[in-house]
Amino acid sequence: MSSHHDVVIVGGGNAGISLAAKLRRMGCRDVAIVEPKQVHHYRPLLSYVAGGLAAMDDLTREQSRCIPEGCTWYTDEAMAIDADRAVVRLSTGEELHYNDVAVCPGSRVDWDAVPGAWEAVGTTAAATNYLPEMAEKTWTMLSSLTAGRAVFVISDRHVPCAPVGLKPLFMAADHWRDAGVLDAIEIDLLVEAERLVNHDDADRELRAAAADYGVRVRTGARVEAVDAAARNLRVRTAGGSDELGYDALYVAPPHRAPEWVAESGLATAESDGFVAVDPGTLQHRVHPRVWGLGDVATVDTLPSGGALRKQVPVVAHNIAANRAGRTLRHYDGYSVAPVTTSRRELLLAEFDRDGRPQPTISTPDLVRPRRSTFVFDRYLEPQIYWHRLLKGNVS
Numbered sequence: 481m482s483s484h485h486d487v488v489i490v491g492g493g494n495a496g497i498s499l500a501a502k503l504r505r506m507g508c509r510d511v512a513i514v515e516p517k518q519v520h521h522y523r524p525l526l527s528y529v530a531g532g533l534a535a536m537d538d539l540t541r542e543q544s545r546c547i548p549e550g551c552t553w554y555t556d557e558a559m560a561i562d563a564d565r566a567v568v569r570l571s572t573g574e575e576l577h578y579n580d581v582a583v584c585p586g587s588r589v590d591w592d593a594v595p596g597a598w599e600a601v602g603t604t605a606a607a608t609n610y611l612p613e614m615a616e617k618t619w620t621m622l623s624s625l626t627a628g629r630a631v632f633v634i635s636d637r638h639v640p641c642a643p644v645g646l647k648p649l650f651m652a653a654d655h656w657r658d659a660g661v662l663d664a665i666e667i668d669l670l671v672e673a674e675r676l677v678n679h680d681d682a683d684r685e686l687r688a689a690a691a692d693y694g695v696r697v698r699t700g701a702r703v704e705a706v707d708a709a710a711r712n713l714r715v716r717t718a719g720g721s722d723e724l725g726y727d728a729l730y731v732a733p734p735h736r737a738p739e740w741v742a743e744s745g746l747a748t749a750e751s752d753g754f755v756a757v758d759p760g761t762l763q764h765r766v767h768p769r770v771w772g773l774g775d776v777a778t779v780d781t782l783p784s785g786g787a788l789r790k791q792v793p794v795v796a797h798n799i800a801a802n803r804a805g806r807t808l809r810h811y812d813g814y815s816v817a818p819v820t821t822s823r824r825e826l827l828l829a830e831f832d833r834d835g836r837p838q839p840t841i842s843t844p845d846l847v848r849p850r851r852s853t854f855v856f857d858r859y860l861e862p863q864i865y866w867h868r869l870l871k872g873n874v875s
């Protein structure tokens with residue numbers, strides 16, 4: 481079986497649905513989306529589920545309600561892309577021919593990267609909200625701790641919006657303070673990157689907030705292995721290897737691209753299995769009718785939903801410009817990290833790929849933790865996502 485579509489989009493997550501809607505708004509008549517999942521998650525709220533301030537229902541919609549009108553939806557998985565033949569092959573064996581293809585199946589947790597981590601999150605003493613099915617368990621684990629050591633681990637290997645891994649920490653620490661047990665809990669934060677976030681002022685604010693809760697912060701710290709039975713981590717820092725026990729363990733684990741991306745020849749030696757696009761134009765480095773965006777693409781900045789607000793219009797514009805022989809637009813690497821510093825306040829770090837601040841508004845300074853930004857992130861942003869971003873209202 482085979483069909484033909486003007487544009488085929490692989491992945492109906494934040495990137496794929498927003499791009500499909502944007503292309504439809506721009507007059508593209510024949511857009512197909514390949515997406516196997518029947519539900520769509522607004523993933524930023526997973527942090528609030530892990531912090532006890534949201535439920536899974538708040539972030540879940542039927543995928544059928546998200547697919548933009550007029551698009552063809554294939555409820556299958558893409559297995560391969562043959563860029564020379566301009567074909568996407570589905571798990572059913574069906575082939576979709578395209579004029580242009582946008583590749584955005586996201587990334588996935590790479591449990592193999594940290595031996596023992598998968599076994600650990602199978603116990604009651606460890607959890608991650610990077611898997612939707614474990615987000616509620618994360619809060620159960622954190623909120624039931626009344627004494628001992630809580631360890632929070634944030635990898636820097638392709639983790640989507642990695643600094644938001646700090647949200648469960650700060651919401652839990654605030655809860656422990658309210659519950660009067662903060663003094664009985666030792667909190668260790670192990671961050672693999674050298675900074676908590678790629679923004680000087682925000683990094684300073686977050687370190688100050690951590691100090692206020694008595695959190696011991698170690699950056700440049702890579703967790704090499706977890707011993708689930710002994711509740712123990714092996715950590716490597718510049719100073720050498722160390723062991724650390726835990727009573728509760730939170731992980732923002734390493735991620736990787738789906739294997740079929742490299743098997744389809746869309747990765748390069750440098751791209752670590754991710755879709756090798758020009759980080760400016762988001763056009764594939766070898767195949768000009770292949771585009772990559774979102775967590776799966778080498779966009780050379782922090783992958784985030786906020787970054788997609790800028791990437792989606794660039795890809796939509798560039799597909800048309802490339803066909804017409806016009807100049808392609810460039811994405812400057814804008815990304816964003818909204819981080820709660822308590823159960824009431826949040827700071828917003830916005831920056832480009834060189835860590836230069838790129839605030840959407842200049843006053844007030846959103847890098848200072850505020851109640852208003854917290855309310856925006858928890859309550860307004862989800863509405864903007866469902867009603868504007870997924871409807872292609874991005875420019």
Ligand SMILES: Cc1cc2nc3c(=O)[nH]c(=O)nc-3n(C[C@H](O)[C@H](O)[C@H](O)COP(=O)(O)OP(=O)(O)OC[C@H]3O[C@@H](n4cnc5c(N)ncnc54)[C@H](O)[C@@H]3O)c2cc1C
Pocket residue numbers: 490491492493494495496514515516517523524525526527556557558559584585586587609610640641644738773774775776783784785786787816817818
């Ligand atoms: C816990 C958590 C908190 C976050 N918080 C924030 C935040 O506060 N702010 C922010 O800006 N960003 C945040 N992010 C990051 C943001 O959610 C991602 O950057 C964004 O979802 C990336 O969109 P995407 O479409 O590239 O990937 P995804 O949203 O992962 O979507 C990929 C889609 O592709 C589908 N797919 C996978 N494989 C195939 C295949 N073979 N064939 C077809 N379809 C396939 C999947 O089912 C999925 O629907 C957070 C992420 C997580 C996990």
